[in-house]
Amino acid sequence: MSGLTTACQLAQARQKVLLIAHGIGALLLASGCIDVLGFQPADSRKPVKNPLNSLDSFLKERPDHPYHYVGRKHIEAGLEAFQRLTNHDSLDYQGSVERNWLLPSAIGALRPTCLAPASLANGDLSRGGRMLIVGFKELRDFYPALISQNLNAQDLGIQTDALTITLPPIPVADDMNVTPIELAHVFERPNFRANVVKAIGRHHKNYDRIGFPAVLGIQHHAEVIADLEKQLGKRIFEISTLPPSVPGRRLFDVLRQTFGQAEGRLIIGSKVVDGVIEKGQVRQIHFETANGLKPVTGKNYVLATGGIYGGGIQSDSDGAVGRVWEPIFDLPVEADQNRHNWFATGFLDSKGQPFAGYGVKVNDKLNPVNDSGNALAENLYIAGATIAGADWTRGRTGDGVALATASAIVEQIVG
Amino acid sequence: MRKSTEIVVIGGGATGCGVIYDLAQRGFRCLQLERGGLSMGTSGRFHGLLHSGGRYVTNDPQAAVECIEENMILRKTMPHAIEDTGGLFVTTPWDPLDFADLFYKGCLNCGVPVEELGIAEMLQREPLLNPKISRSFYVPDATVDTWEACRALVATAREYGAETLTFHEVTDLLVDNNQVTGVVAKNRITGEETSIDCDMVINATGAWGGQLAKMAGCEVTVYAGKGTMIAMNYRMVNTVINRCLPPDDGDIIVPVRTVAVIGTTSVRVADPDDYAIEDWEIKLMMDEGEKLVPSFKKFRPLRVWAGVRPLYQEKSEGTDLRDVTRAYTLLDHATRDGVEGFITITGGKWVTHRQMAEKTVDLVCRKLDTERLCQTATTALKNPDGQKYYTLGERLHHLESGELKGQLICECELVTRPQIETVMAQHEGNIINDLRRDLRLGMGPCQGGFCTYRAAGILHEQKNLSAYETNKALVDFLQERWKGITSIMWGPQLRQALLDEGIFLGLLGLDKLPAELSGVESPRLGEVETEGIYEIGVDPSLEIHD
Numbered sequence: 001m002s003g004l005t006t007a008c009q010l011a012q013a014r015q016k017v018l019l020i021a022h023g024i025g026a027l028l029l030a031s032g033c034i035d036v037l038g039f040q041p042a043d044s045r046k047p048v049k050n051p052l053n054s055l056d057s058f059l060k061e062r063p064d065h066p067y068h069y070v071g072r073k074h075i076e077a078g079l080e081a082f083q084r085l086t087n088h089d090s091l092d093y094q095g096s097v098e099r100n101w102l103l104p105s106a107i108g109a110l111r112p113t114c115l116a117p118a119s120l121a122n123g124d125l126s127r128g129g130r131m132l133i134v135g136f137k138e139l140r141d142f143y144p145a146l147i148s149q150n151l152n153a154q155d156l157g158i159q160t161d162a163l164t165i166t167l168p169p170i171p172v173a174d175d176m177n178v179t180p181i182e183l184a185h186v187f188e189r190p191n192f193r194a195n196v197v198k199a200i201g202r203h204h205k206n207y208d209r210i211g212f213p214a215v216l217g218i219q220h221h222a223e224v225i226a227d228l229e230k231q232l233g234k235r236i237f238e239i240s241t242l243p244p245s246v247p248g249r250r251l252f253d254v255l256r257q258t259f260g261q262a263e264g265r266l267i268i269g270s271k272v273v274d275g276v277i278e279k280g281q282v283r284q285i286h287f288e289t290a291n292g293l294k295p296v297t298g299k300n301y302v303l304a305t306g307g308i309y310g311g312g313i314q315s316d317s318d319g320a321v322g323r324v325w326e327p328i329f330d331l332p333v334e335a336d337q338n339r340h341n342w343f344a345t346g347f348l349d350s351k352g353q354p355f356a357g358y359g360v361k362v363n364d365k366l367n368p369v370n371d372s373g374n375a376l377a378e379n380l381y382i383a384g385a386t387i388a389g390a391d392w393t394r395g396r397t398g399d400g401v402a403l404a405t406a407s408a409i410v411e412q413i414v415g
Numbered sequence: 416m417r418k419s420t421e422i423v424v425i426g427g428g429a430t431g432c433g434v435i436y437d438l439a440q441r442g443f444r445c446l447q448l449e450r451g452g453l454s455m456g457t458s459g460r461f462h463g464l465l466h467s468g469g470r471y472v473t474n475d476p477q478a479a480v481e482c483i484e485e486n487m488i489l490r491k492t493m494p495h496a497i498e499d500t501g502g503l504f505v506t507t508p509w510d511p512l513d514f515a516d517l518f519y520k521g522c523l524n525c526g527v528p529v530e531e532l533g534i535a536e537m538l539q540r541e542p543l544l545n546p547k548i549s550r551s552f553y554v555p556d557a558t559v560d561t562w563e564a565c566r567a568l569v570a571t572a573r574e575y576g577a578e579t580l581t582f583h584e585v586t587d588l589l590v591d592n593n594q595v596t597g598v599v600a601k602n603r604i605t606g607e608e609t610s611i612d613c614d615m616v617i618n619a620t621g622a623w624g625g626q627l628a629k630m631a632g633c634e635v636t637v638y639a640g641k642g643t644m645i646a647m648n649y650r651m652v653n654t655v656i657n658r659c660l661p662p663d664d665g666d667i668i669v670p671v672r673t674v675a676v677i678g679t680t681s682v683r684v685a686d687p688d689d690y691a692i693e694d695w696e697i698k699l700m701m702d703e704g705e706k707l708v709p710s711f712k713k714f715r716p717l718r719v720w721a722g723v724r725p726l727y728q729e730k731s732e733g734t735d736l737r738d739v740t741r742a743y744t745l746l747d748h749a750t751r752d753g754v755e756g757f758i759t760i761t762g763g764k765w766v767t768h769r770q771m772a773e774k775t776v777d778l779v780c781r782k783l784d785t786e787r788l789c790q791t792a793t794t795a796l797k798n799p800d801g802q803k804y805y806t807l808g809e810r811l812h813h814l815e816s817g818e819l820k821g822q823l824i825c826e827c828e829l830v831t832r833p834q835i836e837t838v839m840a841q842h843e844g845n846i847i848n849d850l851r852r853d854l855r856l857g858m859g860p861c862q863g864g865f866c867t868y869r870a871a872g873i874l875h876e877q878k879n880l881s882a883y884e885t886n887k888a889l890v891d892f893l894q895e896r897w898k899g900i901t902s903i904m905w906g907p908q909l910r911q912a913l914l915d916e917g918i919f920l921g922l923l924g925l926d927k928l929p930a931e932l933s934g935v936e937s938p939r940l941g942e943v944e945t946e947g948i949y950e951i952g953v954d955p956s957l958e959i960h961d
Contacts, residue, residue, distance in 0.1 A: 309914060
């Protein structure tokens with residue numbers, strides 16, 4: 001997310017941009033929504049309504065959070081830029097940084113989020129009414145009855161029911177094990193949709209909205225939704241499923257297309273293995289190709305390799321001693337050396353997992369710094385989850401950090 | 416509730432299951448009590464090795480002889496629970512050179528079939544082994560699926576009329592005039608108490624044996640010898656690999672289904688229910704693993720666990736646990752302590768459980784003055800589905816050929832929805848854990864990241880559970896798994912943990928369900944002031960107009 005959005009903005013600003021990615025990143029594992037601040041205090045279970053209003057108290061509690069470096073200005077600018085980049089026929093991100101949507105998760109918990117594709121935003125629970133949640137026997141990643149019961153039990157003032165239907169024949173090799181992405185492709189066929197509508201029959205008549213797992217089309221997603229709404233005569237919404245995430249895939253496709261249109265160059269599937277820092281400047285990096293290592297030289301470098309999950313931060317252990325490092329430039333990393341302190345005893349601990357915040361130490365310009373706070377390379381910027389303190393679980397700030405740091409970096413490079 | 420029977424067996428591990436089966440087969444009316452599920456204590460927490468006896472030929476020949484006898488018998492009576500991996504004893508550069516000959520001679524003395532392999536031949540069989548290994552001996556080690564085995568023992572016992580009550584904890588032994596007359600047990604799920612009148616009680620509670628014997632006023636010293644094991648994400652060997660040296664820590668790698676397990680340590684702990692896994696144990700086993708398989712640390716540790724061996728010693732002296740005999744002990748408390756109708760069977764190895772049961776029931780027969788022949792060595796156990804020991808490859812083949820139908824819920828271990836529904840119908844209690852034991856759900860490389868959510872959804876549908884019960888089963892399973900992996904989390908395993916966090920926290924928001932829906936208390940919930948409450952009302956923009 002941070003790499004692609006930074007690259008897109010720079011390319012649109014007529015910079016010559018090369019984006020090298022080892023894989024397609026974490027977008028396929030995410031909900032496809034933009035979380036800026038969902039809970040404050042982080043261990044609260046009551047969602048934040050207006051992230052901007054809660055920002056100050058959040059920052060007070062989290063002096064180590066990357067939002068400190070970028071401030072409100074870049075959070076807002078980052079979200080604006082994101083909406084501009086994703087402005088596309090089939091994708092329409094709705095919302096604002098001043099109001100969280102209250103979306104249902106695939107287990108029926110509350111997911112506050114700032115920006116969501118229209119199809120997901122239509123699931124906003126604060127709009128009330130009666131909802132029917134529809135699942136498919138063939139899809140093992142979505143259980144409407146559990147979602148519905150959990151939602152009903154939370155006294156939200158909404159009433160939901162569940163319906164599981166058998167899908168019309170699916171033209172895939174193994175129809176009982178269809179993946180969300182496969183199903184999303186199948187939903188682009190008008191005949192298939194017509195048969196789905198038949199299978200729902202008249203069950204939906206008494207509801208204000210009908211929720212589906214987020215598998216309603218990929219490239220022609222908007223068309224799929226419009227057609228289903230027309231046929232069923234009801235507002236349709238989607239709920240994000242387990243990975244691979246279809247909303248994440250739609251977003252990735254659009255950002256990639258945007259980057260291409262801006263004449264950015266993209267290499268996916270190659271790993272950057274090292275970088276040379278001399279006299280406070282990155283001189284060169286090397287990336288793997290089928291023909292051995294290749295050097296690249298640039299004016300500025302943005303490191304958006306993710307945190308521990310993305311592989312941008314690595315870890316190892318020798319007994320109680322834990323080692324955490326940044327593998328490309330070997331930048332100083334904020335982490336506890338006692339491996340016992342990496343974890344909370346509870347998987348769902350309300351204070352989060354300490355290791356989730358380990359990352360590269362930076363200054364206000366997002367340059368990496370040494371222990372005394374001096375910049376190690378002035379033409380190297382650290383974006384998103386690679387930054388120390390960017391633990392997205394505590395407060396649900398992951399996408400906000402990615403977009404705000406992208407915006408701050410773009411401003412410094414482009415001016 | 417009140418029940419009555421002839422003999423009560425306490426313990427649902429391999430020994431208890433062996434005893435109830437033998438008793439039932441010899442026509443005794445009997446009932447088995449287990450405080451958890453079957454094979455949930457030590458029997459479910461070992462490395463799965465079915466000893467050939469090779470490990471004990473030099474220091475405990477009696478144990479070695481018992482092992483090889485039983486190894487040969489169990490291969491015939493429970494073939495569907497055993498994989499004939501074979502075993503190798505190898506001399507690495509760190510091992511005493513003279514031990515190899517001692518070992519070989521010991522095998523011959525104890526009747527353990529042994530054959531020396533050339534190093535080239537050994538490497539052909541197991542290419543990842545250390546090429547600097549100087550000697551290598553083949554013995555008939557094997558691996559056993561303890562859950563499959565205990566299920567079969569109990570199912571067969573049931574055919575003969577025995578009853579098994581799981582999740583029943585014994586709260587008291589009734590003793591009248593130096594004679595045990597009954598047992599009081601509490602159902603840990605419903606809380607209901609059951610009082611069972613009986614003529615005799617058999618204590619097959621392993622490392623917990625001392626605690627139980629105390630209820631009858633008998634002093635029994637059973638050390639709890641903790642052994643820690645690590646499952647690696649890759650079946651790097653297909654043969655059990657033993658270091659050819661006197662028993663030591665981290666001296667064995669056991670291929671079990673899709674993973675390889677390295678074990679074990681041996682540490683005396685005071686309480687069999689409360690012990691920690693130490694860093695030095697993990698480090699030691701990773702280091703030792705590297706000596707057997709030089710790329711060992713490149714594989715990913717999947718989970719770590721410890722079990723407590725019951726180590727009986729009549730005198731409470733001696734500190735080195737490896738000197739305590741691994742052969743079993745049978746105590747008649749009538750002659751030992753003057754308490755009639757009470758027998759303790761303890762110590763031993765998983766592989767000797769049948770023989771331990773036979774000796775126990777022989778004693779029962781003598782005490783009740785009846786002659787009934789033991790047949791457990793010659794009759795095969797019930798195998799309801801007539802299945803062979805399955806391999807993952809076989810499951811895949813059955814899936815691809817369409818023999819195994821239905822949705823694939825656990826992609827790592829190839830577990831389908833119909834399989835899950837069958838197991839769900841058989842169990843009460845924390846069912847996601849039963850799925851793990853019965854089907855290996857969530858035991859593969861993803862460690863339940865995907866299948867646990869699916870299992871919870873199916874559980875909710877199938878068992879008609881409330882949302883709370885379902886969420887709680889999910890939360891409990893995840894927490895249990897978390898406990899098993901934090902001590903081995905670094906590198907790729909840590910990344911995996913973050914993926915699971917991404918799923919359960921980020922996507923599903925499991926941590927944000929209210930406490931009354933998930934059972935997870937939030938310490939600060941009461942004092943949290945939140946800004947702005949959502950007003951819920953029908954939004955006119957939701958209307959669709961043609």
